[in-house]
Amino acid sequence: MFTLLFPLIFALQVIAARKLTLTYRHWSAVFVLPVLVTTMEYISFLTSRDGTAGSIAYTQCDFLPVVQVAALTGIQGITFLVTFFPTAVALIIYRYQRNQSIRTLSLVTLSILSAVIVWGVVRLNHMSPATQSLRIGMVTIDKQAYHQQDTKGEDRDMYLANLYLRRVGELVKQGAKMVVFPEKMFTVRDNRRAGFIRQFKDTAIAHQIGIVACVTLQKGDYYENRAWVIGEDGTLLADYQKVHLFAGELLDSLKPGKEPGLFLRNGGTEGVAICKDMDFQQDISRYGSSNCNVLYVPAWDFERDGWLHSRMAIMRCVEGGYGMARNARHGRLTINDYCGRVLYEANSDNGTPALLSGNVNIQHHATLYNKWGDWFSLLNAIAALVSLLLLGYPIARSER
Template identity: 75%
Template sequence: MSDLKPVSKALLAGGALFAGICWYLSFSLSAHLWWPLWVAPIPIVYFSLRLTGKWAFLLAFAGYLIGRLSWVPYLLSIMPLPLVLLFTLLLPLIFALQVAAARKLMLTYSHWSTVFAFPVLVTTVEYICFLTTRDGTAGSIAYTQCNFLPVVQVASLTGIQGITFLATFIPAAIALIIYRYQQKQLIGTLCFVTMGVFVAAMVWGIVRLNQTPPAAKSLQVGMATIDERAYHKEYPTGEDKDLYLANLYLARVGTLVKQGAEVVVLPEKMFTVRDNRRPGFIQQLKDTAMAHQVSIVACVSQQKGDYYENRAWVIGKEGTLLADYQKVYLFEGEVLDSVKPGKEPGLFLWKGAPQGVAICKDMDFQQYIRRYGRAACNVLFVPAWDFEQDGWMHSRMAIMRSVEGGFGIVRNARQGRLTINDYCGRVLYEANGDNGAPVMLTGSIDIQHHSTLYNQWGDWFSILNALASLACLVLLVIARLVK
């Protein structure tokens, strides 16, 4: 298989540990490091080329398992132990199979183009998960790159799948270059292609980040959360609690207006509205909006008989109900709590321009949020509710949708992050409410839509990868038959 000396067990163990630590740091919900993801696969792919298929599989599984342990404390806080174990073990198993398949192709066909096998397989599996799982894009490794803004711009062309491809292609290419060089094989074309792909991505990202957009009107926005402990106080009745919480939130509207806010965005599930009390609460919001001459985005849990709806009301400063949006994508807890999903995006006109409202988990589904981009949405307002530990990650997942769709986002999350970002994914303003403390944030955002290739062509890149994956599988079958 190779003219090189066998790899010592100590070196293999060190390589797996090094890769695992890099993945652990990349996947961490608190470290926010983008670069370890580009380093982690190098020793795994390189050693796989020097090992038997069984040992390559075990090495990849062990390294990736170490990395996935980063999420275990968070997963234990939101799901039962059996599901945590399944999630933690399944991802390394899939990854190891991808490494084993890529290794087989690279060694069997010995052509420089086989370097694409690993990124193509990883990207395709992610895409299938996006389309088939209840969590949408939540498991994508692309979100680890949110602080690497030049690479983030690739999402405007390909969706986040292009980022996943890049972050697996470059390390796989480096590993193959090292191996082929040691084997005294030609590496010129492989080096040229690797540099070409990386430079093209960087140039696109830098140009997009530094382009001067047309002049646009700016919008002053404000956001507020209340002390989370207010939800756990004792109240004579449920209706007293709802009214108390509503008043706490609306009391902050005036403060935000004094700081210049033209639109106030409040978080998800501020309180529960019984169906018979809906008109009264909407009127209270309208009165507040007219009194302060401000638009308000308020998100409530609306009880309708034996089920609930998660709704976001957009109230104009004239007291008009501009949008009554029903959350489309629900997390598992909402399904168990008899929450019914909506069907249509929350689009409305404000100052003569298309704007949008979506709620929390809606932002995990790129095909759905693409509907806002195709409608030329300028600003998307997002009430949300995070799980304390995932505040940074979940806010950045939403931010990726703005890069894909070409619009700015104003997102207010209970027990999470309050963020205002532009169409390039730059965080313009941010406040941390992960611990449930009361937070207020004001800032400005341009009212402007930027056309993107992803809006126009959708999942073209993912489909291309899926076709390439089929070709890889055919080549694997052929290799097995002629063995």
Template identity: 80%
Template sequence: MSDLKPVSKAFLAVGLLFAGICWYLSFSLSAHIWWTLWVAPVPILYCSLRLTSKWTFLIAFTGYLIGRLSWVPYLQSILPLPLVFLFTLLLPLIFALQVMAARKLMLTYCHWSTVFVFPVWATTIEYIRFLTARDGTAGSIAYTQCDFLPVVQVASLTGIQGITFLVTFFPTAIAFIIYRYQRKQSIRTLSFVTIGVLVAVMVWGVVRLNQTSSATKSLQVGMVAIDKRAYHNENIKGEDRDLYLANLYLRQVGELVKQGAKIVMFPEKMFTVRANRRPGFIQQFIDTAITHRVCIIACVTQQKGDYYENRAWVIKEDGALLADYQKVHLFEGELLDSLKPGKEPGLFLRNGTTEGVAICKDMDFQQYISRYSRADCDVLYVPAWDFERDGWMHSRMAMMRCVEGGFGMVRNARQGRLTINDYCGRVLYEANSDKGTPVLLSGNIDIQHHATLYNKWGDWFGMLNAIAFLVSLVLLVKARRT
């Protein structure tokens, strides 16, 4: 296979452990370490070029499995045990098969351009999953880079598919450069391409992050999350409980208005509204909005006969109902609880600007949120409810839609993160309600829309990778027949 000495068992063991630990840290929902993903695959990809296909599969599967174990406690809290096993084992299996395909083509054709095989496969498989999975883009490795803002700006051109491509291209290039250098093969073109890609990405990111704001007006917003123990008050039950919860939230409006808030947003599923009591609850929110001269965004579970709807009311300062949005993308538990999804985005005009409201899991879907972008939405309001462990990650997933679409976002999550961010994904203000503690947050956000290439061309990069994937499949079949 090569004129190099066989890989020692010690080197293989150290490389495998290094890769597994780096993946574990990069996938962790609490560590938030972006750079480990850039180096984790290097020893696996390098060793694959010097090992048999069986050993390649074994080390690739094992190393990636170690990394995916960081999600097991979180998955156990939201999924049945069989699905935890399936999710934990399936991703390492897919990764190992991708490495084997890349190894075969790199060794067969020995051309520097085969360095693109692994990132093309990784990006295409993720893209297909985005289009077909119920969870949308959840689980993408691109979200591990949310703290690396220069790289995050790539999403404005390519969507998060570009980030996935980048973080798989770099380690592949490093491994291939080392391998070719040791075999005394030319690395000049490969090195130039690698450096060129990284420089172009970083320059674009820095330039976009330092753009002068074009905003002509800004908005002071306020958010509140009440103590989660209020939802478990044994002394108040039935319809009285809903009224009790509504009053707990509304009592905080005056305090936020004193801090300068012009819009007050509450989190997802504040309480349940029975059909016969809907007019009374809406009137209560209208009266509060008029009294304090503030726009209110309230998200409730609305009961209609034998099914439910997850709805967000947008009530203007004068009491007008600007939007009555129904959540479109539901997670599995909501479907089991007889919730029905909506169909249309929650766009509305407020004081001459186009704004929008979406709810929690809606933000996991690129194509759906692109409908807000194409309508030139200036700011998006997102009531949400996280699962404690995933508060940071889920808030950053939502921010990536802002980078893709070119708008700012205000997000309020029960048992998660309350955040205000700009169109670059920069966190302007943040508070933590992961443990269900009561929180008030107020801050200022610019009202502006930045057109993006991704907004204009859509999933062009994902489609380009899909075409390259098909070409590589043809070459792979040809290589196996040779």
């Protein structure tokens, strides 16, 4: 049913757009399908347990000039454009074949597309000087380490912790000042939490480096997915609990958190989120609204979706106006800027060990989407309602 539902909804949207086009014969009918699709996606964003996953906007992740629209409208603006362009081409051909005027429609289509490309190119090339740059290091270990038969229970957790911490020195030699580990490095029982945090603090102090460690914390009969952010001086800057859990985590008795992972470091606001959190536009927008300068994201992908899930997270950075370092087991390790450019990338899709380091600017770029939120989606929702009213109660036909 889930597989059939979305194609069925899309087919109904196409039928509705076709009906209005044939009824009114006006060039403005070109907006009906984009408006309906954008509105339906927005509703799914607000109601689905998977957030923005499945949005057609993510097909444009590598087309950076178009991606910049997300800074104005959120990814809903990209969805609108992806459905607007083919609709416009189809309607231009349709009207031309019937000797109807295509001048206004062509002019509107070219104007919208030109404005989008110009805006994107200008934003990509307008780089304000960075006041501070941070070198970030990331590491994933071989997945076979999680299946060692000679280590079990607490000994296994300590073994995994040491495997990760041994790699810190290599990243320090590459100039790293912050190390981001992947999601669920190992499981920690609540009564051993302080000891593991002490181990990370000692490593941070010894190397004068910040650390973002993500573990599964066992509390009695339930679990929490926690990210600890530790400063260079050993201070625990944040103890963040993952807010959005996928279905398997809920079945495994994990409990979600509620608050964003914002903290102060060197006088600036930074943030931490975990994997699936980045699929949820409204929650992650709180980081941009709080003038977050950089976001650290431990993650764990499913091998086949490494590229897509990393790019979904990068879209949140374009909407929010900050850079990000994302480290995923069985996925991609990426460092990107506020425009969505992937500056550095490594691949651990197959569970192979990976090491990555690179610089990211520590600065916030205010966006219209940060200030006005889902204004574009609400505008589309109003237009969709008007379209449905016209479909149900047709008025006098226009021949223009």
